[in-house]
Amino acid sequence: MNDADLQRELVSLPIKYLHKFAKGRIHRHFRLSKRRLIDSILALPSEQKMAIAHEVEQISTSPKKSPATSGNPKSSSPFYPKRSSPKKLSKSAPPSSAIGLQDLLEGIGVPEPKPFIPDDWQKEAVEAIAHSDVIVSAPTGSGKTFVATEAIQQAMARNQTVIYTSPLKALSNTKYMEFSQFFGKDQVGILTGDRRDNSQAPLLIMTTEILRNILYDATSGDLDLRLHTLGLVILDESQYLADPERGVVWEETLILCPTQTRLLLLSASIGNPQELAEWLTAIRPTTSCHLIRHTKRSVPLRALYLHPSGQLVPLLENRDIQQQKGYRFHPETKRLFNEYEFKPYR
Amino acid sequence: MPPAIHPIDLVDILRQHRLTPAIIFLTSRRGCDEAIDTFIHSTAGVSASRSEEIRTFLEKFSKEFPSIANHPLIPVVQDYGVAAHHAGHLPSWKIAIEELMRQGLLDAVFATTTLAAGVDFPARTVVVSQSSVRKSQDFADLTVSEIQQLAGRGGRRGKDFVGFVVVTPSPYIDLHVLGKGLTGQPEPIDSQFVVSFPMVLNLLKAHALDQIEGLLAKSFAQFQLNQRAAIHQDRLGELQEQLKPYGPRECADWVAQWKVFDLARRRKAHRRPVVNTDSPYLTACLPFLTAGRLIGLAKGPAIILRQYRSRGTGTPMLSVLHAKGTLGECQAQRVVEIYDQVHEFQPIRNLPWCPPRTLHQFKNILSQLPVRPPTLPILEASQEPDDPLLSNILTEEFACPTCPSHEACKKDVAVASRLQLKAQQATKTIQALRDGLWHQFQRKADVLHKFGYLTATLQLTDTGEWGRLIRINHSLLITELIRMEAFSGIAPELLAGVMASIAHDDDRPSSYMRLTPGLATMLAQVRQVADSLRAYEPTPLLRSDVAAIAERWIGQTELSWASLVRSTSMAEGDVYRLLARTLEFLSQIYGLKATHPGLADTAHQAMVNMRREVLAELP
Known part of the structure; x- marks a missing residue:
């Protein structure tokens, strides 16, 4: 066993063993860090190093395990006891409680195209919007747009006007194109500060500021838009309510919205949707506000850690990211990250 | 400093593990652009068929959208299937x-974290390489909501069984921030309600005053307050419960009564001897015993060279020049006469306290003195009377010492007064929380009045x-400028330039554009007005370089977008946003066509000139 091999083996061992080797050989070994310990072991005379190498071999062969293969399927059994035994010393095999990279990468792929079946929460939201205001708080990409399109269709069927607002002009434009494809070009209009494209269409897209201005004008009498047929207002990205500069516009819009109009607030996951719902119920006495809070993602999300050297390992101990249950980093991630932070990486 | 992974390696690894398409979030626009630039040296391109598909799509x-036809990034996108997406690009x-x-033709998109909300497309994988973002001045950790917003782009519904978040370290990353962000509960949102001038005007237009109080009470802000x-x-309530045993005793408000009594007692007990031992007469004299003053001592006349206090007892002392020409020290109280005669001189800090020439002059003066120089009358101030209120109290007879509940009061007063204070504070806080918004409204209304x-x-x-129709930031500045007729007869490009400088609130590095003299004077005037309104409205940045960009674009209708962008160091996307925002401001001014037809026409002309090429592409 040459120096390089020995060093690699030593690095993979817990520091406890290194102290055992160093006992009687290195002065004040208990004061040394792992790296310094390894350095001083390697600096020992060759016969002592031979002896240590022998001991190392004994230790690493005793739990009969082949090193260097990561993600041993057996070791990742969920029924295995959680505490890792100190005998498992092979370098890249993660302790038993953690899962391997293979498990994590398992199941990548494209599902068969199948007819779209709405989730229960989506159905619930669509049903609720028929008779009350609705707040949908759901993670990104979980299908809030579906709720919006269903609600728009409902309202259109009743010959009502629908206003869809988004916080950014860029998002307005994207939605304009999306809805134009979905409902047909003549059904969708867009309003900006100076432009009115197809403003007589049943579905109007605008930024929230524009809607606020329309509501200002409506309440002061000089109205140029059909507010009496306004059946539904959809506020996308309503978490902007907390935006330091523009949040006030959302509040004004919600306060000034006519009472007969249904509100549909689509928001990313926020901490207090209940509070928002209580507020809306309080200020709009004729209708209650239905809260739909969906925290589960429709596509499970998994976390990986990519070391700058190109090594890919799981980030967390669990396979899928689980919400609100705390987190523990995967031991490999911890090891690699410590290395990254403290050792200049070449 | 440990480096981050190279973008080419990163994309390679993602491809190997079938983790593409991916969105890679980086800290800066520059980072994104540099990452894309490195791909020119890469060998691993996408297949020819995909390259062809991208080409046909872009065509x-x-x-x-003709504005993208000659985009410099097109070759990289076609050959390598990667792209950059940040606010520096055109919409x-x-x-x-x-x-x-969305069509799955790209393998990776490099995007900035700051615009995560504006990124509305999913991917199989999201790569996060930092745990903080730049916020105005410094770096702040990503919040849980922000991280979930980022991570949420991973995993396309209907196109993926699973989505991935790949964390790859870069300098200054904190894994725990990300760990918490991925698994934690998003932050609750808080209201950011503020009353603005347009809000006041528009509410007052449509509602009676008492209704407005109700409307403000309906805000989420008030709900949370x-x-x-x-x-x-x-x-x-709890405090009042605790205060119950300390109700009225012999006197109704015994705590206050006791406090006054206590104050008086302390005042008596702690009457300190006066530190200053100078007699009142001496105190009155001291201001006159300054350098250069002629005085009479028992020995004869003298001129003061300096005044000081003795080291030990602090007695006021004088250094003097005697009539016979000698220098001497004497106590201030030994002064017999203070004459109405001062000789200015330049004092110096050590013996003989004045320049030799002055000394010589003074000797001359002393030798030629008249027999009786005029003296200075010294008015002795009478002893300062005590604080009238307190002296009143001190003379008053207190009932407390003989009161039957004296002992009980003495025991309870500390607790009771503390509780009372807390209760008062709580009442005040409740009042402030309940009426805060209304007061804010009233203050704004006062300013408008x-x-x-x-x-x-x-x-x-x-x-x-008409002022209520201007519903943008800095509305007060704009309406005041209109009232001063600052814009009367102005050219459309000048109006656009001024609006651009008011609208633009980003302080990214400037763009070195030359100003025309007309615009420069105009901006100087606007700045003056803005400064005078400082107390009522935050002053806009009023950058002259952005004004110049808008002025050029509106004024030179034959100017192409490409040459406009070439003439400035601002990113294309920033120029676009600047002009789009200016357009918004101009359209508000155009809204004044009923009362200010001339100005509205100018604004309209500016808007028409603005809407060409790229700016005409999107509504």
Whole structure:
């Protein structure tokens, strides 16, 4: 066993063993860090190093395990006891409680195209919007747009006007194109500060500021838009309510919205949707506000850690990211990250 | 400093593990652009068929949006299937990239974290390489909501079984921030309600004053404030419960009574001897015993060279020049006469306290003195009387010492007064929370009244009637400028330039554009007005370089977008956003066509000139 091999083996061992080797050989070994310990072991005379190498071999062969293969399927059994035994010393095999990279990468792929079946929460939201205001708080990409399109269709069927607002002009434009494809070009209009494209269409897209201005004008009498047929207002990205500069516009819009109009607030996951719902119920006495809070993602999300050297390992101990249950980093991630932070990486 | 992974390696690894398409979030726009640039040296391109598909898509797309036809990034996108997507790009380019991503033609998109909310396209994988973002001045950790917003782009519904978040370290990353962000509960949102000038005007236009109080009470801000007030209310209830045993005794408000009594007692007990031992007469004299003053001592006349206090006892002392020409020291109280005669000189800090020439002059003066120089009358101040209120109290007879509940009061006063104080604070806080918004409204209304937008009874004046139509930031500045007729007869490009400088609130490095003299004077005037309104409205940045960009674009209608962008160091996307925002401001001015037809026409002309090429592509 040459120096390089020995060093690699030593690095993979817990520091406890290194102290055992160093006992009687290195002065004040208990004061040394792992790296310094390894350095001083390697600096020992060759016969002592031979002896240590022998001991190392004994230790690493005793739990009969082949090193260097990561993600041993057996070791990742969920029924295995959680505490890792100190005998498992092979370098890249993660302790038993953690899962391997293979498990994590398992199941990548494209599902068969199948007819779209709405989730229960989506159905619930669509049903609720028929008779009350609705707040949908759901993670990104979980299908809030579906709720919006269903609600728009409902309202259109009743010959009502629908206003869809988004916080950014860029998002307005994207939605304009999306809805134009979905409902047909003549059904969708867009309003900006100076432009009115197809403003007589049943579905109007605008930024929230524009809607606020329309509501200002409506309440002061000089109205140029059909507010009496306004059946539904959809506020996308309503978490902007907390935006330091523009949040006030959302509040004004919600306060000034006519009472007969249904509100549909689509928001990313926020901490207090209940509070928002209580507020809306309080200020709009004729209708209650239905809260739909969906925290589960429709596509499970998994976390990986990519070391700058190109090594890919799981980030967390669990396979899928689980919400609100705390987190523990995967031991490999911890090891690699410590290395990254403290050792200049070449 | 440990480096981050190289972008080419990163994309390679993602491809190997079938983790593409991916969105890679980087800290800066520059980071994104540099990452894309490195791909020119890469060997691993996408297949020829995919390259062809991208090409046909972009060709078709550029028919609708000609602005992207010659985009410098097109070759990289076609050959390597990667792209950058950040606020420095034109919206049309961003839409093209988003569409390509949706069709699954790209492998990786490099985007900035700051615009995560504006990124509306999913991917199989999201790569996060930092745990903080730049916020105005410094770096702040990503919040849980922000991280979930980022991570949420991973995993396309209907196209993926699973989505991935790949964390790759870069300098200054904190894994725990990300760990918490991925698994934690998003932050609750808080209201950011503020009363603005346009809000006041528009509410007053449509509603009576008492209705407005109700409307403000309907805000989420008030809802949350009320919740906080309720907590204080509970605490107040508890305090009042605790205060019950300390109710009225011999006198109704015994705590206050005791406090006065205590104050008086202390005042008596602690009457200190006066530190200053100077007699009143001496105190009155000292201001006159300054350097250069002629005085009479027992020995004869003398001139003061300096005044000081003795080291030990602090007695006021004088260094003097005697009539016979000798220097000497004497105590200030030994002065017999103070004459009305001062000789100015330049004192110096050591013996003989004045320049030799002055000394010589003084000797001459002393030798030629008249027999009786005029003296200075010294008015001795009478002893300062005590604080009248306190002296009153001190003479008053207190009932407390003989009161039957004296002992009980003495025991309880500490607890009771503390509780009372807390209760008072709680009451004040509750009041502030309940009425805060209303007071804010009233303050704004007062300002508007002062400027003449509102009458004393809070009715809109004629000015207010049109002023309420300006509903943008810095509305007060704009309406004031219009009232001063600063814009009368102005050219459209000048108006656009001024509006651009008011609208632009980003302080990214400037763009070195030359100003025309007309615009420069105009901006100087605007700045003056803005400064005078500083107390009522935050001053806009009023950058002259952005004004110049807008002025050029509006003024030179034959100017192409490419040459405009080439003439500035601002990113294309920033120029676009600047002009789009200016357009918004101009359209507000155009809204004044009923009362200010001339100005509205100018604004309209500016808007028409603005809407060409790229700016005409999107509504």
